[in-house]
Amino acid sequence: MTAQWISWWGFVVISIILLGFAALVLWKLYRDSDALTGLLSEPQAPNDPSPPKASLSRFQFLIFTFVIAGLYLLLCIEAGTLIEIPGNVLALLGISGGTYVVSKTVSSSERREEQATAAAAGKPSRTGRKTPPPGPNA
Secondary structure, three states: OOHHHHHHHHHHHHHHHHHHHHHHHHHHHHHOOOOOOOOOEOOOOOOOOOOOOEOHHHHHHHHHHHHHHHHHHHHHHHHOOOOOOOHHHHHHHHHHHHHHHHHHHHHHHHHHHHHHHHHHHOOEOOOOOEOOOOOOOO
């Protein structure tokens, strides 16, 4: 077997796996229209009646991943072999993933700060639990 045949079979296997994932997502959407509702939105508190907020960092990470994977597959098909991914592309993908991590950290710290403020005032927090004001032992 030549290197070109090996890369062709590798492409076939990767394509089957990707098509399998796409078929799984489409099947989940067909069976349950709410299966992917949390894909691009931040999770809400259990008692929060407002609609979920869209997350720009999740959207950016999703789009960058699909664009890079699609371009990589296209270039591999044109070259006939697996190509090397440039370091700049991996750095951009890492930055995109880093923005998601930073946004999760910021939203988590904001949520904790809000809960601490609500606990100090004795009001219910966004989670819906009423927290008692700190006593003399606190």
